[in-house]
Amino acid sequence: MRAAVADIGTSSSHLLIAEAQAGGYRVLDTLKLRTMLGECLDAAGNLTPEGEDRLAHALTQFAELARGAGVSEVRVYATSALREAPNGSAVAERMLERTGLYPTIISGKREGELTYLGVGQSVELGADNVVLDLGGGSLEFVRGDRLPSEVLSLPLGSIRMTLGYVPDGVGSSKQTEKLRGAVQRALGPHLARFAARPSTDSVQTQFLLSSGTAEAAAEAIAALRGERVANVNGFSFTLSELHDLLERIRKTKPAARAKIAGIERRLGTIVAGLATLHTALEMLGAQRITVSAGALREGMLVEELSRLSAFTQSLSPRQRSVLSSAERYGVNLAHAQQVAELSRQLFDSLAPYTVFPPEARSLLTAAAALHESGQxxxxxxxxxxxxxxxxxxxxxxxxxxEIELIAQIARYHRKSPPKPSHSEFMALAGPDQKTVSRLAAILRVADGLDRAHSGSAQIRELSPHKAGWRLRVTGATPLDLAGAAAKADLWQKEFGPLSIEEN
Structure with missing residues (x-):
């Protein structure tokens, strides 16, 4: 079982392709592109045409690499750059048209939760952990034990802080003091949620950093110690060492800074990035910090593989035959799993009000899994x-x-609903025609709810409402909502009008 995930940040875009293995996964390929979307914002904060071209180029390369590895689609999440751009949603839709991939814009909270999951795959978590993940646009704070419990996203990313306080990259005393003040004002109201807790024999707060800036700091500190490390994952250093590194860089002439190990690729943002991290860690009472190479995309990968694994393990023997066919035809299993799950939830909500034959749910699941096999x-x-x-x-x-019913349910998941001119549909017995039409109506709405192939839409409730139905969903992208509304035509014919609310 293979999966491909990508995260679109303010400075870089990353692809990760991996294959599930017992107890984890094996990385098959990675690609990092310096898209620098943070440089491509107009005065109103919109992503410019140049930024869109950079993003489209990256997504096209990601799709090609994934296909070469035998993965039909890439799960793409976009963070601060698109999240804060007023035209972010419109850009995401244009990316789908241009590249076939839709960058789902996720909240800072969701970003933090996934980052925590990725960190947990890379280092050993304790009973109390605080993760700081520094991106180009934002700084996420996450506290938890095995799972995250507190998440905060603040606009303190390295590129943002560089542009606002250290635009020349030098890092004078005056510049860094102003930066420190900004961090203190932003983080101050939230200290109680993320500060170090009193140590006991069994619990001690562990501080972890995940970001390119953190890895650069670890490499530089190791070199200053005279240590040679092949991989900085799990490398620890003290707050004092981080302070000394920051001061060493600030006091070194910009032209000579490239000689300091680890920071040569981040010369423009390293001062602001390190000053932001040091200020935040000092405020939180951190004394020792551990670096994690795992972050957002590793968390995305673990979640994606877990979804696919749960999907396959929940299938009955005959549904495993369906899965085998889906894999043989190169079906996007992540999308198939999402549509199947949404279809079943809609079916289960309708069942108390509508008579279906006993085998209907199984037929719907099979049709949902195979509805795009014809691609x-x-x-x-x-x-x-x-x-x-x-x-x-x-x-x-x-x-x-049953196979004929599955085929026809899948056939009507898009385009025209059943018509008297469709000979294969008219050849069915009357009750079977009704079954196909009703189950196809459900499948159409479920497929529309994953129009972006983001896997993020969740059904909260489907209930009778006036002369029809009210569907309440959460996590749906604008494209998902539009897709479901556009494909509710057959639903209206079979069950009555459908209103869709996102909350």
Whole structure:
């Protein structure tokens, strides 16, 4: 089982492709591109056409590498740069049109939670951990034990702080003092949530850093100690050593700073980045800090592989036959899993009010898993190709009648709903026609709710409302909401009007 994830930051965009293994995963390929979206913002904060071109170029390369590794789609999350850009959502939709990948814009809280998950894959977490993740636009703070419990995102990223306080990259005393004041004002109201707690015999607060700036600091401090380290993951240093490194860099002429190990690739932002981290750690009462190489994308990967694993393990023997066919046809399993789960939730909410045959839920799950299998033939009319492939896939455990119903449910997941002019549909018995139409109606809405292929939409409630239904969802992207609304036509015919609310 393989997955590909990418995170789009203010300075860099990263791709990670890996394969699940017992107890973890094996990295197959990585790619880091210096997209520098933070440089491509206009006066209103919108991403400029140049920024869009940089992003499109990166996403195109990511998609090509993923396909070469046998992964049909890349899960892409965008952080501060697009999150704060007024045109961020519009840019994401244009990226889907240009590259086939949709960068889902995630909140600072979600970013922190995923980063914590990634850190936990790289270093040993204790009973009380505080993670600081410094990006180009924001600084995330996360506290937890095995799982995160407190998350905070502040606009204190290294590029933002450089532009605001150290634009020349020099780092004079006056510049760093102003920067320290800004960090203190921003973090001060939240100290109680993330400060070091009194140590006991069993619990001591562990501070961890995850970012390129933190790794650069670790490499530089190791060199100053005279130590040679092949990998800085798990490397620890004291707050005093971090302070000494910052002062050493500040007192070294900019032209000579490149000779300091580890910082040569971050000369423009290193002073602001280190000063921000040092100020925050000092405020929190940290004495020793450990660096984690795992961060957001590693957390994304763990979550993605966990989703796929849960999906496959929950299947019945005959649904495993469906999964085998989906893999053979190169189906995007992450999207298939999301659509199948949303379909089942919609079905379960309708079941108390609507009569379905006993096998309906299983047929719907199979159709959801295979609804895009026809894309292996062609994108155009892939719903028709899906129906053909399902009929000839040799699905085990299903009768010929059930296979035909699965094929037709998948066939009607997009484009035209069933019509009297469709001979294959008209050849079905009356009750089977009703089953196909109703289950296809559910599948269409579920597929629309993952139009962005972000996997983020969750159903909170489906309930009768006036003459129809009210669907409340959370986590849906604007593209998901538009997709569900556009595909609710058959639902309205079968069950009545559907209103969709995001909250």
């Amino acid at each position: 292996i033939v062609a994108q155009s009319s892939h719903h028709k190709h899906s129906a053909y492939l399902i009929r000839h896939a040799g699905l085990a455990g299903f009768s010929p009648r």
